Amino acid sequence: MTPHVHITVEDIRQIAWTLVDLHGPQAIGYADEAVLDLDGQGKVEGADAWRALRSVMEDALAGRLGRTGSLSIH
Template sequence: MTITPDDLRFMAFSMVDRHGDNAVLLAGQAVDEMRALGDKRRTIAWLALRSVIEDALDGRIDREQHLSMH
């Protein structure tokens, strides 16, 4: 299964809507948990999601903006 940039945007804004500023902390906890389990694939996915959450919280992206990953 592939997670698209738009999937990440949707998930990020869903977390921001539900958890506000705590969304980035929750994503960070998930990163730590996945690292502790040695799950590299999920660690990378949560790192990407945390980055998009930070962008959403800082106003660098908006809800309707099409994203591309580099």
């Protein structure tokens, strides 16, 4: 059984910016690959986490998300 880990909204922002800083727009492609792989393995929660992360990376790349400030995920 995999233990559940509590990841905060701020953690997601930091992870997203780290991936964007390291890979630029290609980070979106990496997220897409992770989603496909995890969905294929039946790991829906993991795939959903990557979908959320992808959305935050898109906002970062488009200039809609800063590195600091208020952030909410719906």
